[in-house]
Structures are given as C-alpha cells and as structure tokens.
Amino acid sequence: MGHFPKPAAGSWTENWPELGTAPVDYTDSIDPEHYKLEQQAIFKKLWLNVGRVERLPRKGSYFTREMPSVGVGTSVIIVKDTDEQVRAFYNMCRHRGNKLVWNDYPGEEVSGSCRQFTCKYHAWRYSLKGDLTFVQQEDEFFDLDKAKFGLVPVRCEVWEGFIFINFDNDAEPLVDYLGDFAKGLEGYPFHEMTETYTYRSEVNANWKLFIDAFTEFYHAPVLHQKQATKEEADKLLGIGFEALSYDIKGDHAMISSWGGMSPPKDLNMVKPIERVLHSGLFGPWDRPKIKGILPEELPPAINPGRYDSWGTDSFEFFPNFTLLFWAPGWYLTYHYWPTDVDKHIFECTLYFVPATNTRERLAHELAAVTFKEYAFQDANTLEATQTMIGTKVVTDFPLCDQEVLLRHLHKTAGDYVEKFKKENIDV
Amino acid sequence: MSKLPAEFADLETFSDWCLPHEEDRYQKRLSSTMAEMQEFYDAAFPRLEAVMEYCDSRFPLDGMPDDAKALIHMMQSLVNVSFPIEVWKQPRVLDSGAAYIQCTKEPVV
Numbered sequence: 283m284g285h286f287p288k289p290a291a292g293s294w295t296e297n298w299p300e301l302g303t304a305p306v307d308y309t310d311s312i313d314p315e316h317y318k319l320e321q322q323a324i325f326k327k328l329w330l331n332v333g334r335v336e337r338l339p340r341k342g343s344y345f346t347r348e349m350p351s352v353g354v355g356t357s358v359i360i361v362k363d364t365d366e367q368v369r370a371f372y373n374m375c376r377h378r379g380n381k382l383v384w385n386d387y388p389g390e391e392v393s394g395s396c397r398q399f400t401c402k403y404h405a406w407r408y409s410l411k412g413d414l415t416f417v418q419q420e421d422e423f424f425d426l427d428k429a430k431f432g433l434v435p436v437r438c439e440v441w442e443g444f445i446f447i448n449f450d451n452d453a454e455p456l457v458d459y460l461g462d463f464a465k466g467l468e469g470y471p472f473h474e475m476t477e478t479y480t481y482r483s484e485v486n487a488n489w490k491l492f493i494d495a496f497t498e499f500y501h502a503p504v505l506h507q508k509q510a511t512k513e514e515a516d517k518l519l520g521i522g523f524e525a526l527s528y529d530i531k532g533d534h535a536m537i538s539s540w541g542g543m544s545p546p547k548d549l550n551m552v553k554p555i556e557r558v559l560h561s562g563l564f565g566p567w568d569r570p571k572i573k574g575i576l577p578e579e580l581p582p583a584i585n586p587g588r589y590d591s592w593g594t595d596s597f598e599f600f601p602n603f604t605l606l607f608w609a610p611g612w613y614l615t616y617h618y619w620p621t622d623v624d625k626h627i628f629e630c631t632l633y634f635v636p637a638t639n640t641r642e643r644l645a646h647e648l649a650a651v652t653f654k655e656y657a658f659q660d661a662n663t664l665e666a667t668q669t670m671i672g673t674k675v676v677t678d679f680p681l682c683d684q685e686v687l688l689r690h691l692h693k694t695a696g697d698y699v700e701k702f703k704k705e706n707i708d709v
Numbered sequence: 710m711s712k713l714p715a716e717f718a719d720l721e722t723f724s725d726w727c728l729p730h731e732e733d734r735y736q737k738r739l740s741s742t743m744a745e746m747q748e749f750y751d752a753a754f755p756r757l758e759a760v761m762e763y764c765d766s767r768f769p770l771d772g773m774p775d776d777a778k779a780l781i782h783m784m785q786s787l788v789n790v791s792f793p794i795e796v797w798k799q800p801r802v803l804d805s806g807a808a809y810i811q812c813t814k815e816p817v818v
Contacts, residue, residue, distance in 0.1 A: 477816050478814060478815075478816070479731075479812065479814065479815050479816070480812070480813045480814035480815075481810050481811065481812055481813065482810070482811050482813050483808065483809060483810040483811065484809075485808070486807065553791065553795045553796065554754070554791070554795055555754070555757075555787075555788060555791040555795060558754075558757050558758055559757070559788070628810075631814075636816075637770055637816075638769075638770060639764075639765045639769070639770055640760070640761050640764035640765050640770060640781055641761045641765055642770075643770055643781070643816075643818060644757075644761065644781070644784055644785070644788065646816075647785050647788050648788050648791075650731075650812075650815070651731075651788050651789055651792070654810055654812070655792050655796075655802050657810055658802040658805040658808050658810055659802060659803070659804060659805060661805075661808035661810060662804055662805045662806060662807055662808035663804070665807050665808070
C-alpha cells in the first residue's frame with residue numbers, strides 16, 4: 283500500500299481531526315426519531331437539486347417533483363416563466379388545497395408545457411409567475427383579494443444549469459452554500475451533455491447507507507470482482523483500493539480516483555463486448571469532440587492533483603446530491619431521497635454528449651447497462667446492511683482511511699440534527 | 710414479414726429481441742434461459758461490427774429506417790445479454806435478489 287501520498291497528518295482521516303478515528307455509531311441510520319429530525323433539520327433547510335434546466339426548454343415548460351423527504355405529500359412545480367426565469371411553487375391550489383398539476387394519479391410526477399396553471403377542481407388559474415389570474419364566479423366570494431392568493435413560492439436558484447430548491451426562506455444563497463467545490467467546477471461543459479439515461483430504485487436502506495457505498499471504493503475490488511476478467515479481478519483484489527485524494531470543504535466532500543480502463547492498457551483485461559464497442563464502466567474510450575474535457579482543460583476542482591492516472595471524481599454535495607465525472611468526458615448524478623428511516627428512492631442520471639451515429643450510441647448503451655449492473659450489486663448490499671444494523675447487535679463500526687468521507691457524512695448529518703435539537707427542542 | 714434488412718437475414722430468427730426500450734430488454738433477459746441467450750449471443754455477437762458499419766455508412770442516427778432501427782434494438786439487447794453470458798453465468802446480476810432498478814428515461818433509437 284501507500285501508492286499515493288497522504289497528508290502530513292499521516293492519514294486522510296487525521297487531516298480533519300474533528301472526524302476522529304474511533305468506530306462510528308450507526309444508530310443514525312436505524313432510529314425512526316432521528317430520521318424525523320433529519321427531515322426537519324436537513325431536508326427542510328438545505329438546498330436540494332431537482333434536475334437540470336434542459337428539462338425546461340421553453341417559456342411555460344414545467345415539471346413537478348414529489349418531495350417526500352421534506353414531508354409526506356410535499357409536491358413542487360418547477361417552471362420556466364415568461365421572462366425565462368426558473369421558479370418553484372408548492373403544487374397546491376390556494377382555493378381549497380387541491381393538488382394543482384397532475385394527471386390521472388395525483389402521486390405521480392408530470393411534465394409538459396403550458397401558458398398558465400388551471401386547477402382541475404374549480405378552474406382557478408395562475409400565471410407562470412404564480413399570480414392568481416382567474417377565479418371562477420369571483421363575485422360569489424367575499425372580499426377576495428386575488429393578489430393575496432398567488433401560489434406559495436419555494437426558493438429556487440440555478441447553478442451551472444442545475445436547479446436547486448430550498449424550503450427555508452432564510453437559507454443562504456445557493457452559490458454560498460455550494461461553496462468552493464462548485465466554484466472549482468464552473469465551466470465544465472454540462473450544457474453539451476444532454477443525452478440522458480435515468481434510473482430509479484426504491485431501496486430498503488437508510489439514505490446515508492447508499493451515499494456511504496458511493497463515497498468509498500474500498501468495496502470495489504471485492505463486491506464487483508466478478509465484473510472484471512479473472513486475472514484482472516485477482517490483481518485488483520491483491521492491490522486493494524486507494525484513492526488519489528480526498529477533500530472536504532464544509533458540508534461537502536470529494537474523492538478523486540484513478541482508473542485506467544478507458545481505453546484499457548491491454549484488451550485482454552476487458553470483456554469481449556467491450557473490445558468491440560470500445561466502452562465500459564468508465565464510458566466510451568474515445569472522447570467526444572467538444573471543448574472542456576481534455577485533462578488540461580478540466581476546471582481546477584476536477585482531478586485536483588492533476589494525476590495522469592486519473593479516472594473519476596465524485597463530489598458529494600450535502601445532503602443528497604452527487605456529481606460524478608469520468609475521464610472520457612461524461613458525468614452522472616445521484617440523488618438519494620429518504621422516505622423513511624430504512625427506505626429511500628435512489629435516482630441516477632447519466633449525461634453524455636449526444637451520439638452522432640450508431641457506433642457512439644451503442645458505446646453509450648454499454649456504459650449505461652454496465653452502470654446498472656454495478657448499481658444492482660451496490661443496492662442489494664444495502665438492504666443486507668440495513669437489516670443487520672437494525673438488529674442493534676453491534677452499533678459501532680470501524681471505518682478505515684479510505685472510508686473517511688463516510689465519517690464526514692454521518693458527522694455532518696448528525697451535527698445538523700444536534701443544532702436543530704438545541705434550537706428547537708432543548709429550549 | 711421480415712423485421713431486419715436483407716443483409717442481416719441470418720439474425721431474423723432472433724427478431725423477438727428487437728426491443729426499443731431497456732426495461733423490455735432487461736425483462737426478456739430475466740425471462741430467458743441461459744441456453745436461449747447463449748444461442749442469441751453466439752449468432753449476434755459476431756455481427757455487431759457489421760451492424761455498426763451497415764448503419765453508419767447509410768443512415769444518420771436520427772434518420773434510421775425501421776429495419777435498421779430494429780437491428781440496433783437487437784444489438785442493444787445483445788449488450789444487455791452480454792452480462793449474463795460474459796459475466797454472471799445466470800440471467801440476473803449476481804447477489805441482486807431484492808434490488809430492482811428501473812430505467813425510466815433513455816434516448817430511444
């Protein structure tokens with residue numbers, strides 16, 4: 283071991299002394315009361331990413347998002363208004379509270395385009411800026427001031443094309459919250475990567491457990507060993523995993539990792555289909571022809587050590603938004619939306635520069651299918667973990683230096699809960 | 710009636726793998742035996758390169774005639790089936806019993 287230099291403190295973990303090195307108590311992932319506090323202290327207070335601006339191509343384009351992590355039934359409309367500003371509103375008619383935008387099934391998310399929002403119940407109408415513009419039989423009401431009955435807005439700000447909402451009207455501005463990592467990512471050609479593959483899974487595990495799984499690659503040579511050729515798998519298992527570097531800035535964190543499979547040094551290292559399609563887990567071997575993705579063009583936050591062997595960086599924007607960049611010039615996002623202490627909805631979207639021909643399209647297909655095969659293994663392991671820690675036979679677990687970001691995640695989440703308790707319960 | 714271009718008549722017998730959506734391709738994989746998938750893989754895999762050359766020398770991706778589209782859909786199934794054949798030796802992802810991940814949006818050819 284010791285392939286890449288660690289901080290002067292001796293380890294990544296000790297570089298941030300507040301994290302400690304003791305085993306970590308995972309009661310925060312099994313206690314229903316703790317989960318209720320997380321909803322209040324974290325999901326109702328912090329910036330949450332709800333997708334990208336490409337989902338709103340025109341004035342009047344909208345989509346709805348169900349936000350069970352914020353509270354049962356919470357639903358939001360995201361819309362591009364007539365001035366091309368992206369806005370968010372609670373998805374609720376001001377008349378008698380009917381859900382405003384939905385089709386067939388009120389619990390399902392919808393998207394589309396419209397000039398105004400009209401309630402299905404009594405035809406109250408709202409402009410794209412949320413103003414109440416029409417009341418059916420208005421003269422039947424008593425002193426109704428339409429100006430006071432607009433849609434209830436939700437804070438909504440956009441960073442590099444990513445739409446975020448915040449249910450706390452006193453929250454700091456989005457860019458301040460996202461901080462230095464976000465600043466260091468600006469300029470990446472997100473807007474060029476518009477060919478998307480989206481996946482959704484209901485996972486029977488606490489939301490933090492899936493983030494745990496994706497912020498350490500200590501598991502990769504073991505859990506995923508069958509996905510490599512036998513010889514390659516044995517080699518990886520013998521070496522183990524070591525990241526190039528980790529970094530933590532406030533609530534957010536990142537892991538930078540090597541990865542040389544795109545293209546592989548030796549074709550015999552990869553599966554037959556990869557040899558034909560020139561693609562695999564790390565993506566198509568050939569970079570798309572756009573500016574901004576060559577190693578020397580990448581913004582400073584990506585591959586911060588400027589390693590030649592760099593393969594992928596994963597940024598964890600607290601609480602539940604992961605941005606993962608791959609060396610060959612594509613990226614993916616993860617979202618983890620808790621619905622209970624031991625359940626969450628996992629969403630993933632892969633973003634590629636649109637394929638221009640069949641060869642490129644099939645290379646994307648292989649990357650997407652490979653991603654899903656890996657995610658299956660990760661997701662299933664989580665349920666096995668959740669049920670066991672739920673028994674409380676053991677509550678504290680030792681984390682190694684390659685699991686430093688797990689310590690940071692659980693500490694950050696725990697600190698928000700403690701702060702919330704102090705401010706709202708202890709007094 | 711044949712689904713595929715005449716040049717790929719040899720693959721016509723596997724045309725029930727011409728599925729435009731990932732979810733349907735994955736479901737067909739789960740409901741197939743390893744012997745069925747091996748037979749499909751053995752026939753389709755050696756033709757993969759020829760399919761890409763055929764399509765790319767004739768049509769832009771957004772202007773495929775239906776028979777070429779069907780051919781691409783079949784090769785997308787081949788990509789899916791390559792995992793049970795080349796990796797798992799079973800239709801399902803190994804150790805994935807309780808998990809299910811659904812593809813909810815994809816660029817359909």
